[in-house]
Amino acid sequence: MFGHDCLTDGFVIRTLTGYMPEHDCLPPDVTATELVTHLGRMSGLPATAARERAADSLRHVGLYEERYRQIGTYSTGMKQRVKLAQALVGDPRLLLLDEPTNGLDPAGRTAMLELIARIGSEFGISILVASHLLGEIEQICDQLVAIDAGRLLRSDSVRSMTQASSVLVVEVDEGLELLQAELASRGLTPLPYQRGLLVQLASDATYDAVRDAVADLGLPLSRMEQRRHRIEELFRADPAAQVGQTTGAASVS
Amino acid sequence: MSADASAATGRLAPSAPESGGVIHNIGYRRYDAARLGRAAIVRALIWHSFRAAFGIGRGAKAKVFPILLFVLMCLPAAVNAIGLALNPGSSPAVTYDSYTPQLRVVAMLIFVALEAPNMVSYDLRNHTLPLYFSRPISRLDYPVAKLVAFLLACLVMIEIPLVLLYLGIVTQVHGASQVWQQTLQLGPGLLYGAAWAVLLASIGLLLASTTGKRVFAICAIGIPLFFSYILANVLAHIGEQAFGPAGFGQPSALTSLAGLISPFTLLGGVLRWLEKPPAAGGLPVREVMQTTVGNYGPVYGAVFLILTVAAIVGLIVRYRKVGVA
Numbered sequence: 001m002f003g004h005d006c007l008t009d010g011f012v013i014r015t016l017t018g019y020m021p022e023h024d025c026l027p028p029d030v031t032a033t034e035l036v037t038h039l040g041r042m043s044g045l046p047a048t049a050a051r052e053r054a055a056d057s058l059r060h061v062g063l064y065e066e067r068y069r070q071i072g073t074y075s076t077g078m079k080q081r082v083k084l085a086q087a088l089v090g091d092p093r094l095l096l097l098d099e100p101t102n103g104l105d106p107a108g109r110t111a112m113l114e115l116i117a118r119i120g121s122e123f124g125i126s127i128l129v130a131s132h133l134l135g136e137i138e139q140i141c142d143q144l145v146a147i148d149a150g151r152l153l154r155s156d157s158v159r160s161m162t163q164a165s166s167v168l169v170v171e172v173d174e175g176l177e178l179l180q181a182e183l184a185s186r187g188l189t190p191l192p193y194q195r196g197l198l199v200q201l202a203s204d205a206t207y208d209a210v211r212d213a214v215a216d217l218g219l220p221l222s223r224m225e226q227r228r229h230r231i232e233e234l235f236r237a238d239p240a241a242q243v244g245q246t247t248g249a250a251s252v253s
Numbered sequence: 254m255s256a257d258a259s260a261a262t263g264r265l266a267p268s269a270p271e272s273g274g275v276i277h278n279i280g281y282r283r284y285d286a287a288r289l290g291r292a293a294i295v296r297a298l299i300w301h302s303f304r305a306a307f308g309i310g311r312g313a314k315a316k317v318f319p320i321l322l323f324v325l326m327c328l329p330a331a332v333n334a335i336g337l338a339l340n341p342g343s344s345p346a347v348t349y350d351s352y353t354p355q356l357r358v359v360a361m362l363i364f365v366a367l368e369a370p371n372m373v374s375y376d377l378r379n380h381t382l383p384l385y386f387s388r389p390i391s392r393l394d395y396p397v398a399k400l401v402a403f404l405l406a407c408l409v410m411i412e413i414p415l416v417l418l419y420l421g422i423v424t425q426v427h428g429a430s431q432v433w434q435q436t437l438q439l440g441p442g443l444l445y446g447a448a449w450a451v452l453l454a455s456i457g458l459l460l461a462s463t464t465g466k467r468v469f470a471i472c473a474i475g476i477p478l479f480f481s482y483i484l485a486n487v488l489a490h491i492g493e494q495a496f497g498p499a500g501f502g503q504p505s506a507l508t509s510l511a512g513l514i515s516p517f518t519l520l521g522g523v524l525r526w527l528e529k530p531p532a533a534g535g536l537p538v539r540e541v542m543q544t545t546v547g548n549y550g551p552v553y554g555a556v557f558l559i560l561t562v563a564a565i566v567g568l569i570v571r572y573r574k575v576g577v578a
Contacts, residue, residue, distance in 0.1 A: 011389045015288055019387035027379040029312045041297040042388045044288035053284060060281070070312065086384060091284035096387075123281040 002093055015044045018087030022098035022130075025083065028072030032058055032082045035071065036089050043090025050089070057088040061115060077108040084112075088119070095119065095127045101136060113140050138162060162228050170210055171196035171223035182213040196223065294389060295398045302402035305375075306368045307409075315371070322364045326414045329353045334421025345422050349415055349442025350524060357411070358517045361453060362478050364410055369457035370470035372399050377465030382575055396458075396572040400565065403458055407450035415442050445524055452516050452557065455564035462571050481515035488514070489545060509549045513556050523557050526550025 004012050026035065033054055040050035058067045061081040066074070071082060080103065087095055100116060101109045117140045120127050131137055137144060138158060146153035154161070170190075172179055180197055183190040186209050190197040199210060207224075214221045289297075301310070307323075308315030333347045347353060376382050385395055419439045423432050460477070461470045492508030512518035525546045546553055 011291065011391075014387065014389045017387065019383070021380075021383050023380055025380045025384055027375065027381060029315065030310065034310055038297075038301055039384055039388070041289075041301075042294060042385060042390060044290075044294055044389055045284065046286075046289060047297075049284060049286065053282075056282060090388070119281075 015090060016093040018090060018092035018095045018125075020083045020087040020095070020097045020100060022102060024079070026071045026079055029070055031070055032063060032067040032074075032085070036067075036082065036086050039086045040089040045090060053089050053091065054085075057085040058082070060088065060119075061085045062111070076103040077105065077112075080104060080108070080112065084115070088125075092125060095125055097127060097129045099131055099133075100129065101131070101133065109136075116140055166201045167227045168199040168201045168206060168210065169193065169196050169223065169225055169227045170199060170214075170221070172214065173220040173222050175217060175219045178217055179213060179219055182217055183210065186213060198227070201226065291389065291391075291394065295394050298385075298390065298394070298398040299402045299405070302372055302399055303405050305371055306403060306406035308371075318367050319364065322360050323410060323413075326357065326360050326410055327417055329356065330414045330418035330421055333418055334424075337421060337425040341425060345418075347418055349418065349438050350445055352415065352418070352442075352446075354521075358482060361407070361410065361449065362475065362482075362517075365407070365453050365457040366471050366475035366478065368406065369403060369454075369461035369474055370467050372403050373458055373462040374465050374467055374470040377462070377575075378467065386575075392572050392575075393569060396462075396568045400454060400458055400568060404450055404454040407454045408447065411446040411450055412443055415439065415446055445520070448523065448557070449520055452520060452561050452564075455561055455568065456516060459564045459568045459571065462568060478516065482517050485511050485513075485515040485518040489518075506549075508545050510552070512546065513553065516560070519553060519557055519560070522546045522550070522553035526553050 002013065002016055006013065036054040036058060037050050040054050041047065045053060055067075058064075058081075061084050063078065063081055063085065066078060071079065074082065080100065084097070084100065087097070097116065101112050104112055113136055116127060116129070119125050120140070129137065129141060141158050143156070144158050144161060145155040170179070176192070176195075176197065180190045180192065183197070183199065188199050188206065188209060190199050192198075199206060210224065304310050305315075307319040308317075329347045329352060333345055336346055337343060351357075376385070382395075386392065416439075419435060422435055426432060426435065456478075457474050460474045463473060464470050488511035489508045492505045492511060512522040522545075527550075
């Protein structure tokens, strides 16, 4: 790890790692500046550097004047940011984030995800995110390791997991049952799915068949596309996988 | 806020970072300078914890009691100095060894019961420990740093009043020989105070580290310390009343051993043991804590050592394995 031996050089490795725990870990009666400065010193920064970097990292996460207030007065979203700032203060090479968007409202969630993506791309810090919110991982991560109840499901790049599948989604504004019958009579096996139909994509002829069926019936076609895989399907494939804790670990490089 | 910041970044980062007066994008700055080693990190943790013992760096409420107690501890020294200044030639009312035993016991009991939880229970309650142990701090460094910090805090509480007392007396005596004699007396007083600090700090931290709840921790320290002190005194009195002094002016075994129960009387016993026999013509025999040791002086010394070492080892073992939440 970073060219150090994990077994013998734990000290060095820990100075180069930032950890953002999932649980609440902030004392209420200190200011964010004081806490982050102190933890910066604990990461091995000299006093002046710790102060500067604490101010910097709090600004990065979007805490400005609030950082002189006691943490007990913060909202959940601000606490989440302080947790990220304290992980960032020691200038780590690797960030470990455990459920970074816990307890955030949708706006805060988006902001946090944007920030994490930015830390990965602009700051050049490798990030390991542990999260059960697979949609978020799809949004920000490059690599994904899916672990379910201690069992490795799949380890691959997010792009390959969400590539186009051989299933066609067809949606019409009305006459869904008519279309289903028509498609069945043309030798396809349409399955109802949400507001549309799923059709197995055998060859390009399938597109023609669907087009003809819609045209013959005169239905308003609103959507026809190749369905993309979603990460959730990893866990859905095996019914046993539904049980137990589901954790996806993913990294932004 | 961070959405604004990152939006600003997206706009400004590629072209002109300084234009338009938007200063949100400060850019990420690397830290390339040397990092501190383990010793320096532990020193920083000691200093931080030491400040915390007096509520510095925490809210105003945290400062009230430590400062109040410190002033209380200094009061006898001040009164003594004023007394000496008003009646030149009179002998000091307060000695270095005992200081004012009752006041010191009560003040230190409250100080340890209130501040030891601030040192360790605080991190347990707020689940801050994972933040420390994910950094270059080992499971040995943390309890040792906390112990040293609290030891220093107890030393400040105990020794600074003694030094003030010394200064108050020295400014009133005449001649180098008298100053020298005062200095000779101050030495053992400081040592005795240091023994107090070591014992109280280690016991206090061990008890406080058992729970994250502040109130429980205060009780876990205060109740045993307070009641053992009461019990030790009661047993000593019973020993005197029921059995009377043993032969050759020796107190009964019960009276002699009662002092072992409480850390406060234990230290008084150690002092009694060590000052026997009194240095020839040197230090006057002083009335110290009510502890009577009889022939059992060495037992007091042994119990003091064992108790201190056990508390320190216990504290270190306690932090070998700590739950996260």
